Amino acid sequence: MTRGAMGGRAGGRAERVAKRLAAPEVNPCAPGQVGGFYKPLSEPEIVTIYETALRLLAELGMGEVPEVLERRFLSAGARKAGVRILFPREMVERCIGLAAKTFTFHGRDPARSIEVGGDRVHFGTGGAAVQTLDLDTGRYRPSTLRDLYDFTRLQDTLTNVSWFTRCCVATDVADSFDLDVNTVFALLKGTTKPVATSFTLAEHVAPILRMVDIALGHEGAFLGTPFLKAHISPVISPMRFGEDAVLVTLACMEHGLPLSCITAAQSGATAPATLAGFLAQSLAETLGSLMMVNVFKPGYPMVFSNWPLVIDLRTGAFAGGGGEISVLNAASAQISNWLGLPSGVASSMTDAKAIDAQYGVEKALSSLAAGLAGGNLIYESSGMTASLLGASFEAFVLDNEMHAMIYRALRGIEVTPDTLGFDAICEAVLGEGHFLGGAHTLAAMQRDYFYPSLADRDAPITWTEKGQPDAWMRAKAAAREVLATHHPAYLDPAAEARIRAEYNILLDA
Known part of the structure; x- marks a missing residue:
């Protein structure tokens, strides 16, 4: 072989290596994949x-x-x-006929808006964790307002978290109005994704929406692109309304906030222990919320958030992980989609306290079931631990990667003349005898495969040489990197100064 030939082969190899290392031009597992393939109910x-x-x-x-x-x-x-x-x-x-079937859940950045309803699946957050798994000590401690802001800016970098609901409660803010105000302020400051919050009392809604308009630059601005959704539980199981939550719902509707009306019955406690009986009662209760919304404003944007929750009948403790909660939420998504309503269910509510095997099994099982069943918005699916009592920075980055794998599974397999690869098979068999480096392979590499950044694919000897890092260690390092470098400036300084002058803003960031 001549030097020129050798040089040509080397140049070609370098080009192929560069293509292999390049980021995919199209995300092979983008949010919003189609679900509905898993049907636990006939x-x-x-x-x-x-x-x-x-x-x-x-x-x-x-x-x-x-x-x-x-x-x-x-x-x-x-x-x-x-x-x-x-x-x-x-x-x-x-x-049911009058109810909204789809709606846009806006982001302050229009590119981050998502369509809710139909057969599209989006993973997001939820929860009201009163404890945070500390990055430094590895122990749980009371959640703070700073934690909420840090969680907000961390998830702002995570592609597969489609929207952000405050995942923890700032236990260091005692006054309920200050808590509601500072929660929304942290969301405004830390992300431009669609966001959601809750309101303790109906009279908190108007002043907080005024703060949102200040952030957006003028009065009434929020109504143009309502990016803040309210999470409310107007029905209390079994089969009754909660007056305070009803009044909050009506106040939110007056100000144009999209709604997630959440039913959160618990098997064997506030709903039947039998799974079928549970689903019947929970469906009736969520229909109660739907009627409440639509007798006031037909077609108002509402997520039909029917969240079946499970308790361990031996102890009465909430059980966020396991086969029962997985199949119940999948069935709930299936029923809501059968009714043609935007479905909201819960998953990834692991009971694990550590980032360990139990954590991985429970999160993957429930998230995959909800995704395959076609849940439009899958709540609680990022960052939650300890049966919803805890939130974890490391869990957020690990769950983001898990969501990518689930989206890839939902995407399925495209069968076309090109993907069948008849010509590529012939070329490999009659040529070099393998598919490595071929044009067909390189195209598939960019289009069809997800490459994790946290999951370990090294050989044992390489893993040993790197210090035998586990998933918790890798996720901790990734979370620390984001928190050290990502300091978004999503609030105009003048608007922030005005908000701080008019409200008791406690976040020092």
Whole structure:
């Protein structure tokens, strides 16, 4: 072989290596993949559960209905029986027909907006962890406002977390109004993704939306691109309304906030221990929230957030991980999608306290089940540990990688003349006898494969030489790198100064 030939081969190899190392031009596992392939319930079973839910609403109805809501229900076709309000089938199905089927959940950055509904799957966050797994000590401690802001800016860098709901409660902020204000302020300052929060009282909504408009630059700006969603539980299991939450819901609707109306019954405690009975009651309760919204504003953007939760019947403790909660949330997503409603379910609520094998098994099982079932918005799926009592920086970066793998599984396999590779097979067999470095392989490498940054694929000897790092160590280093370098400036300095002058902002960042 001549030097020129050798030089040509070397140059070609260098070009191939460069292509292999280049970032994919198209994300092979982008958020918003299509779900709905896993169907834990048959069509007749869904119908049976639905019919039971309608019967519960018609014959048992809802209790403790606030007067403002009772009047609207009665004028829309409900009837009163003693202290309970009963809902005829026709009224329930009319509200289902009026309800929003899809809507845009805006980001302050329009490129980060997502479409909610249909068959698209998005992983995000939720939770109200009162403890944070400390990056330095590896022990749990009370969550702070600084933690919330740090979680916000950490997830801001994570592609596969589609929206951010405050994942922890700032336990160092005692006043409820200051807590609600500072929570939203941390979201405004730390990310431009779609975000969500909760409100302790209805009277907190208006001043906080005023703060949001200040951040956006003028009064009424929020209504143009409502990027802040409210998480509310207006129904308390079993089968009754909570007046404070109802009033918060109505206040949020007055100000144009999209809603996630969350039903969070617990098996064997506030709902039947049987999975089918649980699904029937929980569906009836979430339909109660749907009717509440649509008798006031038909078609108002609401996520049908039917979250089945499980307790360990031996102890009464909440169990965030396991097969039961996985199949229940998958079934909930299936039922909501069958109704044509934007579905919200919960997953990745591991009971593990450490970033260990239990953590990985429980998170992957429940997240994959919810994704395959087609949950539109999958809450709690990033960063949560310890049965929702804890949040972890390391968990956020590990879960982001897990979401990518699930999106890749949802994407499936594209079968086309090009991907079948007939010509490539012939070329390899008649040529060099392998597919390494071929054009067909390089194209597939960029298009079809996800390459993790945290999962370890080294040989044992290489892993040993690197100090035998485990997933927790690698995730800790990745989280620290982001927190040390990512300091977003999403608030205009003048707007921030005005907010700090008018509100008791406690975040020193």
